[in-house]
Amino acid sequence: MYFSGEIVISSFFEALFANLVSPDTLHFATEKQVQKELNKLETVLRTVHAVLADAEEKQLKDQHVKMWLSKLRDLAFDVDDILDEFATEALRNKLKKDKQAHRSKVRKIIHSFTASFGPNAFLFRYKMMNKIKAISSRLDDLITRKNELQLRELDVGRPKRVIERPPTSSLVNEALVYGREYDKNVVIDLLLMDGDTDVQVSVVPIVGIGGIGKTTLAQLVYNDNKVQDLFDVKAWVCVSEDFNIVRITKSILQSVTCDASCNDVNDLNLLQVKLKEKLSKKKFLLVLDDIWNMSYNDWTILRSPFEVGDSRSKILVTTRNQNVSSVMKTVPDYSLKELSNDDCLFILAQHSIGAKDFSGHLDLKELGEQIVKKCKGLPLAAKTIGGLLRTRVDPDAWKVVLENEIWNSSEEQSGIIPALRLSYYHLPQHLKQCFSYCSIIRKDYEFGEEEVVLLWMAEGMLQQVNTKRLQIEKLGSMYFQDLVSRSFFQRSSRNKSQFMMHDLINDLARSVAGDICFRLEGDEKISSCARYSSFIGSRYNGFKRFHTFGDAEHLRTFMSFMLPNDGDCYLSNSVLIDLLPRLRCLRVLSLEGYYITKLPDSIGDLTHIRYLNFSYTKIKSLPESICTLFNLQTLLLRGCDRLKHLGSDLRLLANLQRLDITDANSIEGMPFGIGELIDIQSVSNFVIGQGVGYQIRELKNLSDLKGQLSISGLEHLVNAQDATEAMLFSKFSLDDLELKWTADVKGDLQNAGVEKEVLSLLQSHKKLKKLSINLNIATSVISLPALGQLPFLKALYVKGMDYVNKIGVEFYGENCSNAFPALEILRFEEMPQLKEWNTYQADEKTGNFNCLRDLSVKKCPKLLGSLPSYLPCLEKLVIHDCQLLEVSVPKHSRLYEIEIVGCKRVRHDGSFDLCSIKKATLSNITWFSCLKGLMLGLSQTEFIRVGGCRELPSLCHNGAGWLARSSFLRNLEILNCSQLVSMGISIGEQKEEVQQIWSCPKLAYLSSSGYLPVGLKHLWTDTCQMLESIADSVHNKTCLESIFIARCEKIQYLPDGLDKLSHLQQLHIECFRNLVSVSRLPSTGLRVLHLSWCRKLQALPNGLHCLTYLQELEISNCPCLLTFPEEGFPTNLTSLTISKPEILEGLIHWGFHKLTSLKRLAIYGGYSDGVMFPHEGNGMMLPCSVRKLAISDFPNVETLSSKGFQNLPFLECLSIVKLPKLKCLPRRDMLMSLLEL
Structure with missing residues (x-):
């Protein structure tokens, strides 16, 4: 995709001028000729800068000006690289002088990994002189061209060009407004x-x-x-x-x-x-x-x-x-939020075919539904696309719109991007640069503020004159929140701490960024102008995929984005070894989530790098060369669970501000000298190694630490006084502190008796907001420290204090009646001896925990008594595995979620309602009969899970369904209730969207009415051996999107009306002993069909070939299935799994090659006579689209046909299992695309 973009470089020039006169540059420009060239460069650049405003304004109408700006931008980046080399060399020399004690080691490192800069300053200056002269020559050409284009300096007070929006009035046609x-x-x-x-x-x-x-x-x-x-x-x-x-x-x-x-x-x-x-x-x-x-x-x-x-x-x-x-x-x-897809569909219909719906054009309905999904709830998009399709009822025309991006239409026709572009034009220059950089972010990706700010910082987009380094992230936060306030970023609906870009805002970013930003999609080629790039990781990433980056030597960002739940992803070693060393200008490198086990030493050659992210990789150690990356600001190693060693000379990374090793639990200790990184602002985890407990003293000099800090390995402290040297009390920017002791492999603490004193000495400042104490088998600690008087403490986590048996006055401090005044989250976990919790709540006015929102008590099996009774702000209550505890629902609370698992009983006397509870989980309650009053009170609950309640015979109390009163119920899960016979409600009248019934062996029916709820979207029923049917029939307006039924041995038939379910997308039928046939299925919408282990199934569904939207089909282990459908399979299949000889033979006869969209093929058994696979007959010729092929249980196959594999140019994954007579694989040149074998 080509984007014309808008070139904005004014803010970049400001940073450039600051670097030109920086001490680092001047230090290495002492030679007169170098100084002369740099002075000339600055003078000419300022001349060019003076006309930038005129050029940036004219570029949209004059392509010659845009070309001039593009060349100027390329030159500015190259100048910036040169100045950065000056700064890097200056820092390298400073470290050599300042670290006299390590001089020999530093020289060794520099000699090993920085030979590219030459052996001495003279050669360095000579090389830089040649680069500056080349830049000056290019700049002279641009000056000449500037004069030809008649670019001039604009008046400072001159009003800025604006793009006018048509004026609005108060009049509106209400008939055209929906939702x-x-x-x-x-x-x-x-x-x-x-x-x-x-x-x-x-x-x-x-x-x-x-x-x-x-x-x-x-x-x-x-x-x-x-x-x-x-x-x-x-x-x-x-x-x-x-x-x-x-x-x-x-x-x-x-x-x-x-x-x-x-x-x-x-x-x-x-x-x-x-x-x-x-x-x-x-x-x-x-x-x-x-x-x-x-x-x-x-x-x-x-x-x-x-x-x-x-x-x-x-x-x-x-x-x-x-x-x-x-x-x-x-x-x-x-x-104002986005419209629903249904409302957008109304708008699309009104503006395209002049009707309120598609009842008169059913052939367009499915296409319309897919088009409005691309509108992402924006009515302007639905209206504009409707206008483009006005009176056009040809499905082919609609497919063209569906298959193209919305902004592809000319802006005069579209109006979507111009409407959004108005917001962009009102941004100041520095925000334009930051926003357009975000075009590398993939759609639907959720990001945090800090994540984006660190990227901007690495790319030098947060530069400001006279701004101290410690203020840079605050500046970035201001930029980010400014973009939030202008609606460029919006909060995620799933996670309020994360943000997203609306799809059309993402499109806008790509539109204004032009070719300076590149997202690798398909076979697109990268522009020579590109500086920032990203790609979406897939399971297998061969070097061929990255071929386009081979000539992108000036690239500054190389970043991967993973799709959720994609499993392990693999990256060709050639990317690390051959490609990355060629990208010598990189500032940002992120390969998060790849199955990378070792990093090459050549990483140390990326001297400009500011940001490295190898989180969730499988690396075991960092190469020593990483310690020569003197510009590195951010090092992210989150979730690297195999990582044991950080670089031994990490102290040389003088610019390092953030080190994230969260959940890198195999690290054996911090490298010595980390206390010398006095500018570092964030160390997620300070690991104290065995035998070096005194290393905790290195925290003393890290006075700028902020945010979250975890100190682990505290069991290695021998001298408790070392804890005092950490001076945590002086680190006022720390909000979140975690203290962790871990037993050795024998389950013993190495320095038992010290931990209590250490805990008392590791005193933080009183403004701490979150504290976690994790003492695993802490034999000497029998009481909690006094924490109740910390006035700003909002979260407290206590875990693994094995010998604490009472929580009493020592926990609250001197003033027991007003302790924990700001606490919002309190969690006690794994305290096996805890028997008593004195809450000291004399009355409602003097009670503790008045701000508590989230209370969790887990694995305290001896805890007796009751929980605090007055918790006015409580929203979430979680009790797990407290077998002796009787839980009373707190009065006067705002309880939103309750989760009680493995307790004696739950009390609710019915004296107050529970209408605030929206989510309830009740599992393994010893006396389930006590729950009757509670269940009747859940009248407005949206999610209910009941599990492991062996005494529960029915969801019915005195003839009334416990859930019948709950018209708000959306998700119902019943698990492991061995005595449950009846649901006790006419479930057809309920409004559930999700229903899961699992392991209820005596359950005979799901609904007394024989119907499923019309609003039900997802049905999951598993291991209900007495269940004879999920329903008698389903209404054609039922919203079912997915059905999963397994191990329900008495079911002989599926309900009537499945073929009328227009929303049904997935149908899984598994392990049915008595199912004989499957009725006709819906011809539109169904995308996934799985039929497996149905021992009496005799025929495939009628009209299988008519399921034109079916993409994934599995037919396996159905021994009575003897015939292949005469009409064949749907030709749009992308995934096919079969394991039946008769089906395979029928498919061969019908012709594999007809499945032209097939990407994944798995064949298990059914090829008993063949000695060659694939057979070289026409019917067995596999479609060339196949990327993943799995074959298994072919007892006589001896050869994999080279001719057959010659027809698979895109094959990436080949799995061969149980081919005992296999003698040879296809020729190597037939498997050149293979990534996994």
């Missing part, structure tokens, strides 16, 4: 609320990304009948990009008076006095639509006339920028 009824009612309710007595007029902001429908929502609200009757005066003003107070005031006045006589008046005072007269004591509604930028001062001036109105007056604001809303709002923002 905003709820949003409209919420905003109207906000307008109907009484105003705050402290403010004269309330401001209600609607915030969201471009194209999401903010203006449309405001129009719906403005024209609603309730709103019409509520206000004396209404006015609508389109503010747009130019926040001109005179113009806006004039527009409001004209709207209020319906008089254009003030059109020629430009005196703000006269206009505001007149407007004040008109609004005095009136109840008015003012809509300010599409505000982009506004200062607090502007707002105070604009709002002056509004303060004389009725206090119930309202101002409704729409904006893309949360910073704008924060200036104006008096109530929280209303963040």
